[in-house]
Amino acid sequence: MIWRNQVKPKEIKDNYSIPQVLQKYIPAGFAGVDKEGSPVFVELYGQYDLRGLIYSAKRIDFEKRWIVNNEGIMDRLAELSVKSDKPIDGITVILDCSGIGLSFLWMPGIELLSHLGKLSQDNYPEIVKKTFIINAPTFFTVLWGIFRKFITDEMAQKISVLGKNYREQLLQYIDVNELPKFLGGNLTDENGDPRCKLMIPQNGKVDEKYYLKEMDISHMQKVTISNGGDFNVKLDIKKIGTILRWEFKTEDYDIAFGITLQDNTKIKHILPLKRVNSHFVPEDGAITCEKVGTYVIKFDNSHSWTRNKILYYNVDYIEPEEEKKENLSEDIDDLNDNFICVKL
Template sequence: MSKYTLQHEPEPQSNGVPAGGKLAKREAALIKFKDKIADVHKASHDDYVLHKWLKARAYDVDKAADMYRTSMAYRQKMGVDRLTAEYQPPEVLKKYLTGGFCGHDKEGSPVRVELYGHLDMKGLMYSAKKVDLEKTKLLQCENTLKDWQEESKKRGKRVDGLTVIFDMEGVSSKMLWRPGLQMYLHLVKVLEDNYPEMMKRMFVVNAPRIFPLLYKLARPLISEDMKNKIHVLGGHFKDTLLQYIDAEELPVYLGGVKTDPDGNPRCATMICPGGEVPREYFLQDKDNEDQLEVATVPRGDKLCLPYEVTKPGSVLRWEFKTEDFDIGFGVQLLREGVKETVRATERVNSHIVPEDGSVTCHKTGTYEVVFDNAFSWARGKRVQYMVEVIGPVDEGMHSEIKHMLTENTDLAWESNANSKDESTTL
């Protein structure tokens, strides 16, 4: 048992009288939980830690026990207990997996900066195996646990939690690439399933105009408890961050005074800046496009695929690749018998690197995705593709996001000049 005691939430009161039952029920749940996991109980998990697993499943003992057992089996499979001593991430992940730890908040919790807008998820997925992406993220969490122990000894009290600064500077519609978004959310779920209640708070800074759509896509994986830990700051974030993090623990570009030894205000030696992954890192046998439709575009011909957009503000997004040769690609809108160009048709080297993109549809109508092989009279082209229409963010979702805003503005990201939505609009 750790010498640091569990800090329970205060008892709810009714008419000034403690309800008295909530704490007792949680303690009873803890006893049952410990009994159910006795054969797999990790020695370092004291009552404080075990309460996290229960809280993650709303104190449903059976669900918490299933979660715990699944996690212990996963840890064994991945060799998590040996990661800090034995595992070295591949070079490409060391150089291009964005983010890092820069210090501690005022309570001693580590501060991690995530540079989501500089993350080349496609390049990383073409250059590293899924297991290495998972192990690298698990290693970050294991290092966080070690940091808690060190800070607890230094401060003489239990240090817990993680403060995340989620920087969305540079985010554009490219982040809608489905495999990359799915992989990122998968990694988030891996961490939540194996390190419950680790994140104390998240500050979203430089939130772009596309933020509501990204939030809508990620929302199914965000619990109510997690949602309450997210604070959207937009571009005016420095004063808020300094309420929780001392200037000495915060990089200059985020409002602090911390720099690299060479004076770099972005602390690049601590916070990996990421960037586009060079193609020389790509693995030849990587193939991340599964469950794609397949079609052959005959020589000298076109393939036109219609998609109905019934709500203004919807997003049409696509990804595709061809075998051996390039192809023309474009998007047009059909309204009342008239065709309007949304994206001019041009030849793309989708046989070298899979193509992806999106357009925001401000008009309703039939949007045609065009694969154009009219320039080739020698051969047909085999295309693997995925096209989908994502409905606009509804008022309910906008209202939920507004509750996370900490600035006196309706849409903090609308005025953020640092992040632009690069999707084509019509």
């Protein structure tokens, strides 16, 4: 109640216009209802261009869009309750991770999703009655380890990760004619599209014309690399399967970037040095560390003998959390036909 009095979400819903880029490129929407009459919300995690979205909208825009959507859901549930003459007090969510890659672990993107998720459970805790995760990637345990820190026990109990035959499990909750065709049902949009694109936007990467001129780089560190010099970040990786992430931007000119592994006396080139035009758009990426040792992230300016380079960077790593893996009833690599319930 304090939050509602301070933020006034109803006023935001009635007066705020969601930026076109967020309407067009967030791959999520309602498609069908479950067997109890609750709306089914489908979110295509594998189709998110988190970097493009964050470069194209301010944090406050994401928050206000989130408020508009949640207030709209509340109104929708109230209307459905009246029409069906029974309480419809929550939605069913399907998170499809098909196509998701390590780029999804981009630091600002994960932080934003975690922030919005926490806002949801703090201020709309009952709006989601069940969440199904399908097509989980092999690094799902890493993702779960990140998001679990922000999820309450009550919310975690509502989440189920489904195996390869997720269709049969979804059909226990959703009628075949209410499940989108691309998820194994019969539902299409008004155009007969099995992907239901009129309901769930699927427009790929954000067009760079939407990018803001001033991007937020406050989370990055700053260093000046002298002409002909280089700058190295060393990370001691102690667990196989650790995910190493990076993000960087330069002012005005390019920089060469590469990664090597120092294993005892040997040096292995993980990513060969390559010049990157990071002065146009920030560069980011991630790799899975297949060996332990010292990983050296190199920013090289040896090709420039006349110009210093101003570099903004952020480098970190995420270790696999064995205890989180045990909390899933089996290894994500070997998902079978049964439910894989996320347990505490």
